Amino acid sequence: MKFRKVVVTATVLALPVAANAQQPVAGLYIGGGAGVNIMQNELEKVTAPRFSSTAHLKPEVGPAFDLSLGYGLGNGLRAELEGFYSYNSFHGVNVGGHEQKFGPMVNVLYDFPIIPQVQPYIGAGVGYLWANENNLHAAGITSSNSTKGSWAYQGIIGAAFPIAAAPGLALTADYRFIGLGSERRYPNAGISGTRIMADDYNHVITVGFRYTFGAATPPPPAAPAAVPASPVSRSYLVFFDWDKAVLTERARQIVSEAAANSTKVQYTRLEVNGYTDTSGTATYNQGLSIRRAQAVAAELVKDGVPKAAISIQGFGETHLLVQTGPGVREPQNRRVEIIIR
Known part of the structure; x- marks a missing residue:
């Protein structure tokens, strides 16, 4: 054989x-x-x-x-x-x-x-x-x-x-x-x-x-939840599946709400900031956070926001929403934040 x-x-x-x-x-x-x-x-x-x-x-x-x-x-x-x-x-x-x-x-x-x-x-x-x-x-x-x-x-x-x-x-x-x-x-x-x-x-x-050795205790299950959008909201959170930069249907709804509400306030720019959890290497997470931010920015443009008004940044596994140790998959850290300035 x-x-x-x-x-x-x-x-x-x-x-x-x-x-x-x-x-x-x-x-x-x-x-x-x-x-x-x-x-x-x-x-x-x-x-x-x-x-x-x-x-x-x-x-x-x-x-x-x-x-x-x-x-x-x-x-x-x-x-x-x-x-x-x-x-x-x-x-x-x-x-x-x-x-x-x-x-x-x-x-x-x-x-x-x-x-x-x-x-x-x-x-x-x-x-x-x-x-x-x-x-x-x-x-x-x-x-x-x-x-x-x-x-x-x-x-x-x-x-x-x-x-x-x-x-x-x-x-x-x-x-x-x-x-x-x-x-x-x-x-x-x-x-x-x-x-x-x-x-x-x-x-x-x-x-x-x-x-x-050194395996972290898994966090309690938490369903990703977006911050409710309203006409006076200034920031929106879009969550992603693990190791993904593809928008879910819920994520598209949140981006659409952010795009619609941006027309109701005076703004100078929309900041689109991407983040990851701590699983994977720091280099890989940095690239993944940028890809997530780019996916959200593309959806905003599709929903009518001028491309020139959008700035994109990726922060990788820094600025965690939920503090965890290394190598932990935390759903709420896999996100993109849309900030209307």
């Missing part, structure tokens, strides 16, 4: 998502999982004096474990160092022994926000795994108890389930396809010759946990 096919398949399965919900991992995190390793039949080539054979050994399902230490960038991307272990026995007529694999992997993953209750992710990794063959015997020949290593690769698809009562803690469930990239040669026990092991492909299913 080709690694490229695994990554493509995982990507296709994760495409139909809506980027509008659970906050991506931001900062240092640890994780761990336990489950099963389902090995495909492993190719064995035995050479000995006046003898050679080739066979596919059938492994039994065995346990698998992983531990990881990683860092999330807050935009969906994260990288981690993982330690992996698995154990599988072989069975069949005149076949026995077991194989243990262990070693480090370096993974890069991407989280897809969908809804607060679940966060799918995909990823890929490379590393180095050692495979210990213990009492492996087939065709009447036993290999010595020895360990050989190989570079390894994996594709990952899974999902995290945040626990609302414990900020930063999430249950995880994932599937990994792990392959060893080269064959290993083990000496025979008691006689000359070697046993070559190849086609080591593994389907690993685990459940576990992930804890992100």
Whole structure:
């Protein structure tokens, strides 16, 4: 099975998502999982004096474990160092022994926000795994108890389930396809010759946990509410969905009210100021706040306000309406303020 096919398949399965919900991992995190390793039949080539054979050994399902230490960038991307272990026995007529694999992997993953209750992710990794063959015997020949290593690769698809009562803690469930990239040669026990092991492909299913350090306590849900407009109002607030610069129907109504009321008072200019919450990087938020202000200004022009009378500014994640820590999605901070001077 080709690694490229695994990554493509995982990507296709994760495409139909809506980027509008659970906050991506931001900062240092640890994780761990336990489950099963389902090995495909492993190719064995035995050479000995006046003898050679080739066979596919059938492994039994065995346990698998992983531990990881990683860092999330807050935009969906994260990288981690993982330690992996698995154990599988072989069975069949005149076949026995077991194989243990262990070693480090370096993974890069991407989280897809969908809804607060679940966060799918995909990823890929490379590393180095050692495979210990213990009492492996087939065709009447036993290999010595020895360990050989190989570079390894994996594709990952899974999902995290945040626990609302414990900020930063999430249950995880994932599937990994792990392959060893080269064959290993083990000496025979008691006689000359070697046993070559190849086609080591593994389907690993685990459940576990992930804890992100310093995760902020989520704010209580608050529906975005615009300041009511009236003929004497001098400022209006327009709210946006997370990571969006597209006006909602309610936002268009507020902009229309501001444009209509601007004709009823003497004004020198209309200030259109954009803001964001603290999720995402400061650089990204600055650009997003400007895009939001531009969207509101364009709607004002559409509603009859002269373009020359409008000034646009973006303040990013500064001047928060609701004070929060970093990496917090606060609906009332995702806004544009229209000020009639």
